[in-house]
Amino acid sequence: MCALHFCDVARDDGSNNGVRRVRRRGLAHEVADHIRESILTGRVAPGEPLREVDLASSLDVSRGSVREGLAMLEREGLVRSEWHRGARVIDLGPQDVNEVYMVRAALERLATVSAAANMTPTRLADLDSLVQAMGRALEDDADGLTLLALDLAFHDRVYEAADNSRLTDSWHGVRSQVRLIQLVRIERDQAHYRDLLVAEHHDLVRLISRGPSEELARAAEEHVDAARRVLAPLVDHGRSDAPR
Amino acid sequence: MCALHFCDVARDDGSNNGVRRVRRRGLAHEVADHIRESILTGRVAPGEPLREVDLASSLDVSRGSVREGLAMLEREGLVRSEWHRGARVIDLGPQDVNEVYMVRAALERLATVSAAANMTPTRLADLDSLVQAMGRALEDDADGLTLLALDLAFHDRVYEAADNSRLTDSWHGVRSQVRLIQLVRIERDQAHYRDLLVAEHHDLVRLISRGPSEELARAAEEHVDAARRVLAPLVDHGRSDAPR
DNA sequence: CCTTGTCGAAATGTCAACATTTGAACATCA
DNA sequence: TGATGTTCAAATGTTGACATTTCGACAAGG
Structure with a gap:
């Protein structure tokens, strides 16, 4: 559906003004986009096998392209594949949440400080408008999907401002x-999530506006780590009686 | 040459005792191994194109396998490829060194603290023996290649002890x-590198043995950041007069 | 002289057929 | 009965051929 790769929320600034930068990316990218959306919306369940022939016929492309698309999703950690055993959707348990969020905390610490180091008024206003949008969406957005998209968009902008391609990778x-895990959050922890969302991001913006600091680094790290502590226990679904 | 993927230095503990864990990995892995070594030993220069047909005929495999191998190397950041324009060996400049080492510092901070959190006597002794091996290699190892391998092996063990697959990824x-950048270091900064190597790693081991601490986190971060400050200016070769 | 359009070779993107591996059901034997 | 060996289908790994795109050279036009 969404032609832009990682854009859950369209940007409203002056960029992309009508020129439609469509630079073609090949079938593999579109295959990856389609499967990613299937996973992220729950159309395919965790642990479910992703058979190349099925996907190829269903998407009407060759197996080679499907193969390449699956490799991309493996790079994103959404899929795990083994030699001659095919690819499966990952099944996240509490330990996986800990792993993902600990790495995220480390990355976000660097990203936030770097972003603060080369922040511009335009970018700052951009971040602020996202936080305000969160505030507005708090009342309208029943299922929390828009809230989640704004949350991710905020952090994407931070990484973008950090201007470090390896960090972005x-x-x-x-x-x-992270997105897959957050899905659990809006299912089982709506209230808590909503309560903290705006306040924490507002704090982040305030600290970012003051430039790099140890306080900012800690805040960014803690922002993620708090989420980890909340989420890790929440994902323990039917795992105790079906450990394998 | 080296059948084991990331092992520059063979481990001397009890593992791998004769059983030869060869688990097959497919042609793409071997292709990736071969090209990686070609890049890391300088047989193919930075910026040089890696043509699929050439590699396929030279390695006597199909283009599909070469393609998959190149995709792996792209994941490792050794290669960059664009739509219908093929893959090229990366050409690292000062800014790239900054990017890589800033990310590395962030990762290493987490890895070292996590490793300290679940350190065992065996692992600690393992790390210590690597540091001692560095000390011995200081005199024998003329070109510094063994030193470099020991350095990387040390940090690999730290990541292994951290026991976080996302972090390892x-x-x-x-x-x-990092390995490619270090190659520049042993070419142009032998003395400085050798002076600090053992002392810094010895410090790291000492702090790790005392368990997780903010001091350890800072030390790990600083260990990498010091390297960044030394290396970034060193890689500025023939880039000023040929920016594109 | 600079710009623009066409052409063609070289390289990559895509495809469908062939080869290999895996896991499990089934049969066999101690 | 339990362990072991065999067989077979389903899925992936691998390959060579075909389609598409890029980028240079070259010529025509302003």
């Missing part, structure tokens, strides 16, 4: 998993 | 680039 290595 | 996303 690393972030993309856990981003989809 | 992120590390692998910059590890080969």
Whole structure:
């Protein structure tokens, strides 16, 4: 559906003004997009096998392209595949949440400080408008999906401002998993999530506006770690009686 | 040459005792191994194109396998490829060194603290023996290649002890680039590198043995950041007069 | 002289057929 | 009965051929 790769929320600034930068990306990308959406919306369940022939015929492309698309999703951590045993959707348990969020905390610490180091008024206003949008969405957005999209968009902007392609690559290595985990959050922890969302991001913006500092680094790290502590226990679904 | 993927230095503990864990990995892995070594030993220069047909005929495999191998190297950051324009060996400049080492510092901070959190006597002794091996290699190892291998092996063990697969994946996303950058170091900064190597790692082991602490986190971060400050200016070769 | 359009070779993207591996059901034997 | 060996289908790994795109050279036009 969404032609732009990682855009859950369209940007409203002056960029992309009508020129439609469509630079073609190949079938593998579209295959990856389609499967990613299937996983992220729950159309395919965790642990479910992703058979190349099925996907190829269903998407009407060759197996080679499906193969390449699956490799991309493996890079994002959404899929795990083994030699001659195919690919399966990952099944996240509490330990996986800990892993993902600990790495995310480390990355976000660097990203936030770097972003603060080369922050511009335009970017700052951009971040602020996202926080305000969160505030507005708190009342309208029943299912919390818009809230989640704004949350991720905020952090994407931070990474963008950090201006470090290796950092962005690393972030993309856990981003989809974060998104998948957050899905659990809006299912089982709506209230708590909503309560903290705006306040924490507002704090982050305030600290970012003051430039890099140890206080900011700690805040960014803690922002993620608090989420980890909440989420890890929440994902323990039917795992105790079906450990394998 | 080296059948084991990331092992520059064979482990001397009890593992791998004769059983030869060869678990097959497919042609793409061997292709990736071969090209990686070609890049890391300088047989193919930075910026040089890696043509699929050439590699396929030279390695006597199909283009599909080469393609998959190149995708792996792209994941490691050793290669960059664009739509219908093929893959090229990366050409690292000062800014790239900054990016790689800033991300590495963030990862290493987490890895070292996590490793300290679940350190065992065996692992600690293992790390210590690597540091001692560095001390011995200081005199014998003329070209510094063994020193470099020991250095990387040390940090690999730290990540292994951290026991976080997402963290290890992120590390692998910059590890080969780190290795490529270090090659410059042993070419142009032998003396400085040798002076600090053992002392810094010895400090790290000492702090790790005392368990997780903010001091350890700072030390790990600083260990990498010091390297960054030394290396970034060193890689500025023929880049000023040929920016594009 | 600079710009623009066409052409063609070289390289990559895509595809469908063939080869290999795996896991499990089934049969066999101690 | 339990362990072991065999067989077979389903799925992936691998391959060579075909389609598409890029980028240079070259010529025509302003």
